[in-house]
Amino acid sequence: MKKLMMKMLFILSTLTLINGCSQNNTNNNSDKMDKQKEMNTSQTKDSQKTTLPPKIDPIQEQLKKMTLNEKIGQMIIAGFDGTTVNTNTQTLINKYKLGGLILYQTNVKDAPQLVNLTNNIKATNSKNKIPLFISVDQEGGRVNRMPSSIKNTPSARIIGNTNDEKYAFNIGKVIATELQAFGFNTDFAPVLDIQSNPNNAVIGDRSFGSNSSLVSKLGVSMMKGIGSGKIIPVVKHFPGHGDTSVDSHLELPLVKNDLTRLKKVELVPFNNAFKNHADMVMVAHILVQKIDPNYPASMSKTIITNLLRNQYGFGGVVISDDMTMGAIVKHYKLKDAAVRAVNAGSDIILVGHGMENVATVYNSIYSAVTNHTISEDTINKSVYRILTLKHKYHINNNKVSPVNVNNLNYQLTTTISNTTTTNIAKSKLLLNIATKAKDGSILNSDFHLKSTTIDEVRKIWGKEDKCEFVDTAKGTYCTYSKKNVVVAYNKGQQLFEIRSYNPSLKTLTKEDIKKYFGSPKSDVKTSNKEEIISYTVGTHTLKFVFSTRTQILSLDHYSIYNSVLTKNNMAS
Template sequence: TVIGDRSFGTNSSIVSNIGIGMMDGIHKGNTIPVIKHFPGHGDTSVDSHLDLPIVNKDLSSLKKFELVPFNNAIKNHADMMMVAHIVVKKVDSKYPASMSKAVITDLLRKQYGYNGVVITDDMSMGAIAKHYNLSNAAVTSINAGSNIILIGHGNENVKTIYNSIYTAVKNHKISEDTINKSVYKILALKQKYELNNNKVKPVNVTNLNKQIKKAVTYNNETSNKQYLLLKNISTKANEGKIINAEFNVMNSNIDLVKKKWGKEDSSVYVAAAKGTFNTYTKRNVVIGYQKSHLIFELRSFDPQLKSLTINNIKNYFGSPSSEVTTSNKEKIITYSIGSNKLKFVFPLKNK
């Protein structure tokens, strides 16, 4: 409710795919992409601009969901990470993530192997300002592992934090080595992007918006057909049907099919499945039924399905409940749609 449409969605696979794509695009535009808000701001009802949100999930739950896109971004060489002003009570009950050594050093750095630049969310936000002294918060954040303290509002806040860090180093509350390592990381990142103080020409916003609109519009006929096909598959799967048959799985028998469609083109008993499979070639359907004549499986081998890729399916349905490669060189990805199983079988090409 807080992040809303500032997120790419509620599915960790979709967020990962689109997020990494955007990260790559920003990088190619010679701009440093920043991944945020670690370790996940989605499951909060309090706006950290106003107050301090608390997340009650344990680390195991976070790793299965919120942390998935961050882990994928790290694997794809994310250069910069923003840490959130949220208290993850079961990881660190005392400090928000932006001030937490348990989150920044132990989780992000050590467990996930992240070696890039860490920046805090804006330290002048209500989440910090209402609950912590700004000077102490900045010092705590640096000792927790932050490389950059972000201040979005107020020159006086900038001066306060600058002076507090300077004093903390003089008084040995922050080691010079800590500062040196942060400076090195920041300079190395600037060098990677060849940043300098030269003025950059203003962007033509009108042209940019036209390009964005063109990129996100379904003006590609193939993409539109794939989307409609997947939408149809999803609807039919929820009804226990497939795109080529009106028969409901677990609720129909083979006698009803034969009455409507006539005799099958071929029939074979498969001992491993403990059932008979009838093929109706013209309808691109295989029907599996048991001794009682009840249907337990419907399969479609419609040629239009060949237009779909594994990525198309994962982008639409999200992460599958299972993904296996069989001994006969097929990949099967499975989804649970209501009380039914939806499976996609892809023949793997020989290398």
Template sequence: MRKLWLALLVLSVGLAGGCGSSGNGDNTGTAAPPPVKTPDAGNAPGETPNQPGNGGNAGHNGSPPPADPGNTGSEPSAPQEPAVPPAPTTAELVARKLQKMTLDEKLGEMIIAGLDGTTASAQAKLMIQEQHIGGFIFYKENVTTPAGVAAYVNQLKAWNADNPAPLLISVDQEGGRVSRLPGLLKIPAGRVIGDTGDVSYASQIGTALGAASKLMGFNVDFAPVLDINSNPKNPVIGDRSYGTTAKRVTDMGLAAMDSIRDQGVVPVVKHFPGHGDTSVDSHLELPVVNKSLAQLRAFEWVPFKAAVKDGVDMVMVAHILFPKIDKNVPASLSKTIITDELRGELGFKGVVITDDMTMGAISENFGLAQAAMTSVKAGSDIILLAHGYEDAKTVLGALKQSVRKGDISEKRIDESVTRILTLKLNYKLSDAAIPSHPDVGGVNAMIKKAVSAH
């Protein structure tokens, strides 16, 4: 499978002319422009490249050269080169891969799971080789030193060799109180950055976040926070937000997002539809926000709408109940919010991921299996599970049973997996090993320079 994925990457190089360095660990710390969709180089879709003529016969559109009066005709003309078919598009590459995948492999792609300990465990191996898990999230308890993280990541990648696609290796690295990566200088919180009013500062910190993530093998960063901190009693967002106005959060958030993406790391904006006006922590219980669609569109959604317009590839949806929009389920389980509003109204085409489904907002009010099935029906592409093997087993079993019963169509699963595979291919993700001893000196120099100037 690894050879097939690498072959597809080679074929797709001509499709991403705007991309710089590869997203794999062999190119650590090298900035890569965000993935862009480009037509086949030099030709419109379906167009056959011009063929060279015979013997340098420029200007004759591939026709044979005029007859030489002295030519007796005894020598045959040189054969023309065969037409070169256009390189396959990203969509074609993804469709080919999807067609070869089993249902178990497809469902596995739709899970990002947590891990145990600071080294790769037997259960992690089972999640990769038996459950075909599409990605993992590292928390504070999983990291020790940069070298320790690299060893952990490299082992996961090695175990994933026979799966259809490379792993999403993710981390919550916002800065401030949500900082997971080891060996780094202190990165300021969003509010500290926002209070300067300096968009270039947000950009510099975004570059450091992306570079640090990539250096240690992470290709997804759950940052930046696009919530507007409009409720001073908010117990979970607070200084993680760039500010209290839509403009401040939009300007700072998009600068950070673009810089993370420029490093070849997938930025994930959060927490749609907006977590800034909550008064309870969704890690513990279900927040309720009594705002209308009109109010959200005019305020909370301003940064998210701008991010969608700027081409954000991944959006995290929050566990918040908006009874004036959907009185039955929180946003992360709501078809109205995910499909009708985020995809329909805002026009988002990328990957939707839930917030952690093991948080109190879900576990205290909904069963894990039912919540996962409802979320997929609503339009989520990836279910985030902070814990590992058993929770993944529960969710995968429920989803598989739903497909077999016809409650969820395989076509619906294919829609999500297509988006996930497209994301991985566009970012040129790879399971190639990263250097075993990441040198954080360059990233720390970036952080020190940015902070000292403010």
């Protein structure tokens, strides 16, 4: 019995051992299979990674399809004559396939014409692969290319006087609004030059001021404002046109400052603009003798490549100032200047005037590439930057609708007036006018009606520029131009009217005056194309005279007047 029991236990143990071994083998096989699956999965993933197609650069692909002629065309922005798309304009677009056009005041007649012009330019270019830069110098102030029916924006100097970054941004944005409305996409503004030379008339009030920090702050704010309105801002004139006394439109200005000084003053606003992602910069026709004594900045590799590109790290589009300006054509052959500018690092050559000049620049660059004076790699890099910028701003050939002048002017007026600083300045100005009026006097004059004679005026101010008897007013009007004042006296030599032509009056609108003084006693339009609103102040009449020669009312002057004094009370 014991033997039988022992045999059974042995058999059971053997079966258990066999089963355990079998289970272990199964587990091992399962582990091997799992590992094999993991390896296969990993290999599949690796295989998928390596077979993904490379990322395509659409700009590079577009560039590859372009001919050399098309590439060179993209590197030119040209001006043209006339207010319509004529045969010459069609040739510029269709034959040379230019990168863009620039419009000047001579191309603009009125609002409907300007819309038709830009729309027709786009229509003419529609067969070309690449849309045009449609550009303009719209700085505000005296550099204004808009139709006369459109309210102008203030000059950079007026903006600078506010020292208000938000205001500068808003002015930039509203400039973009008007340019968009008329079909533009590029603005050669803002000016980042510092007015460090008081004899510099070509820059003058186009500069925000004489302080590098202020120009830097407000200039970049305006640049951002323009860009926010989907217009390409072009900062200018690198490396700084402020410390010159010669107009580069006429001659080549010399700058005697060294690089250390430039970096501390003139280059500060540009450096700030580059840090804030400026897209395009215009290089000036100025000879910076201590950096490059041989060539102006617009043709200098030392300035464009070494300084602008390498030291300041600017990777955007570089455009020359107009190559038909006196600074260039009086000293260099245009064909040589264009080639040298490209080799120096310019991406775009601006040819403001003359179709024959466009042909010269185009042909000279083409010849320079074919004879290896300019490398095709240089051309490709420039065109790549140009195409990238056009893609960034979604430049297209879409037409714009007719402009509602009233709506646009409302936006402009609202923006121009919408600043605390400006409103405070206006309030102070109006308060000063009102206070002086009560005493029978005006701004920038201490003379009073009733108590002052013309002899007393002459004793203090000297002889007037001119005098004229006005029969309807029954008195003689004498002009003191330097004082911005006209005084009128009766036969008894007593003053009965004093007029102020103070420049600060230009900031006041009819609405400003009504808001401050209330409803006028009278509001009349004259045959002299004037609108006069009048108020009674004590025993005097306060008159504001607006010019109606344009669609926008402009305050010409104001006066304090006393009709009683027109009678010859003091005559013998």
